[in-house]
Amino acid sequence: MAANLPAPYAAETQIAIAAVRRACVLTASVFNKLVKQETLTKDDKSPVTVGDFSAQAVVNTILNRAFPEDPIVGEEDAADLRVESGKILRDRIIELANETLIAELQPGEKEEWGLGPNHGRTADQLLDAIDRGNYNGGRTGRMWTLDPIDGTKGFLRGEQYAVCLALLVDARVELGVMGCPNLPVSAADPSGPRGCIFVAVRGQGAFQLPLDNPFVEGARTKLTIPTFTPETLNFLESVEKAHAKLSFNERVGQVLGVTRAPTRMDSQAKYCSLARGDGGVYLRMPVGTGYREKIWDHAAGAILVEEAGGIISDGRGEPLDFGLGRTLGENFGVVASGKDVHAKVIAAIKQAKAEEEAQSQL
Numbered sequence: 001m002a003a004n005l006p007a008p009y010a011a012e013t014q015i016a017i018a019a020v021r022r023a024c025v026l027t028a029s030v031f032n033k034l035v036k037q038e039t040l041t042k043d044d045k046s047p048v049t050v051g052d053f054s055a056q057a058v059v060n061t062i063l064n065r066a067f068p069e070d071p072i073v074g075e076e077d078a079a080d081l082r083v084e085s086g087k088i089l090r091d092r093i094i095e096l097a098n099e100t101l102i103a104e105l106q107p108g109e110k111e112e113w114g115l116g117p118n119h120g121r122t123a124d125q126l127l128d129a130i131d132r133g134n135y136n137g138g139r140t141g142r143m144w145t146l147d148p149i150d151g152t153k154g155f156l157r158g159e160q161y162a163v164c165l166a167l168l169v170d171a172r173v174e175l176g177v178m179g180c181p182n183l184p185v186s187a188a189d190p191s192g193p194r195g196c197i198f199v200a201v202r203g204q205g206a207f208q209l210p211l212d213n214p215f216v217e218g219a220r221t222k223l224t225i226p227t228f229t230p231e232t233l234n235f236l237e238s239v240e241k242a243h244a245k246l247s248f249n250e251r252v253g254q255v256l257g258v259t260r261a262p263t264r265m266d267s268q269a270k271y272c273s274l275a276r277g278d279g280g281v282y283l284r285m286p287v288g289t290g291y292r293e294k295i296w297d298h299a300a301g302a303i304l305v306e307e308a309g310g311i312i313s314d315g316r317g318e319p320l321d322f323g324l325g326r327t328l329g330e331n332f333g334v335v336a337s338g339k340d341v342h343a344k345v346i347a348a349i350k351q352a353k354a355e356e357e358a359q360s361q362l
């Protein structure tokens with residue numbers, strides 16, 4: 001009977017949440033063990049590498065066990081860990097990944113997912129798991145895309161970062177899960193409790209869950225992007241000037257009559273903030289260096305925004321194309337917002353762009 005069928009992607013959703021939660025426990029522990037003690041004094045980037053690789057090892061190991069046929073487009077690969085000079089890093093990564101995989105089962109997790117004290121992996125198994133992220137993507141079939149630490153710079157500063165995982169089927173995002181260990185549970189209480197998971201499944205809505213116990217009954221909050229006026233509208237944008245053209249955002253804001261200051265944060269936490277109404281527009285315009293946006297930097301965020309009732313497009317209003325491979329190709333920026341403001345933002349971008357071009361001709 002149809003009523004007894006599980007919702008589409010129910011198993012994928014549960015497993016993706018468990019994988020992202022475990023990866024967040026790992027990255028938070030890397031921050032406490034390594035970043036606080038080492039980076040702040042030595043400006044050593046190795047904690048990032050340790051965190052990125054080991055989080056990818058954990059998530060890919062879990063996905064591989066549950067969905068052995070599914071390819072993965074992951075940001076990292078293990079080539080640097082397989083050579084002699086990578087041994088110290090490799091040993092640390094293997095230890096951290098195993099520590100995370102063998103941690104006691106939480107309510108909602110199942111031993112058959114290959115988790116818990118009996119499920120340590122060998123170094124080779126974990127390196128192979130990292131390399132399962134080497135898939136090139138493409139137009140057809142089912143595939144996952146993973147950014148084990150999105151917002152590396154934010155991670156190192158102790159600010160926002162996210163573990164981002166999405167499932168694509170024939171180049172359409174069907175499921176997105178993002179773990180944000182440092183994001184306040186409520187933007188209204190910025191110094192209150194932190195740590196959220198965001199989940200969206202095509203046609204099933206967007207939700208926020210507690211990171212420390214995502215499967216607990218009744219803990220999920222449905223997210224809907226609210227309506228904004230020019231007085232309440234604000235932009236969500238990068239901290240890093242090299243990632244998005246913030247001066248252009250400022251001009252677009254002026255055209256729209258925005259008076260509130262932008263909220264700057266690293267990572268796809270911007271999409272999460274948009275989905276729950278902490279900000280009105282995520283605007284990311286290219287800086288002009290030819291950088292190609294990666295699919296793992298937008299896939300989970302894209303479905304979260306859509307399921308919260310919003311629209312995501314490039315800077316011309318065209319849909320993002322997740323079927324081109326590992327990147328979004330020559331796409332022109334990213335614009336995400338509620339439905340009511342989206343067309344206005346696209347028009348404002350057009351105007352600001354025309355002004356910019358007229359200026360350059362002087």
Ligand SMILES: Nc1ncnc2c1ncn2[C@@H]1O[C@H](COP(=O)(O)O)[C@@H](O)[C@H]1OP(=O)(O)O
Pocket residue numbers: 149150151152153238239240242243244265266267268289291297
């Ligand atoms: N030149 C660039 N333009 C746009 N995005 C970039 C650029 N360089 C790196 N990124 C990516 O931007 C994302 C985070 O941006 P932000 O936090 O500003 O939204 C990261 O995934 C980061 O990649 P990486 O993960 O390799 O550092």
Ligand SMILES: [Mg+2]
Pocket residue numbers: 147149150151296297
């Ligand atoms: Mg990223």
Ligand SMILES: [Mg+2]
Pocket residue numbers: 052075147148149150151152
């Ligand atoms: Mg990353």
Ligand SMILES: [Mg+2]
Pocket residue numbers: 075152
């Ligand atoms: Mg990176």
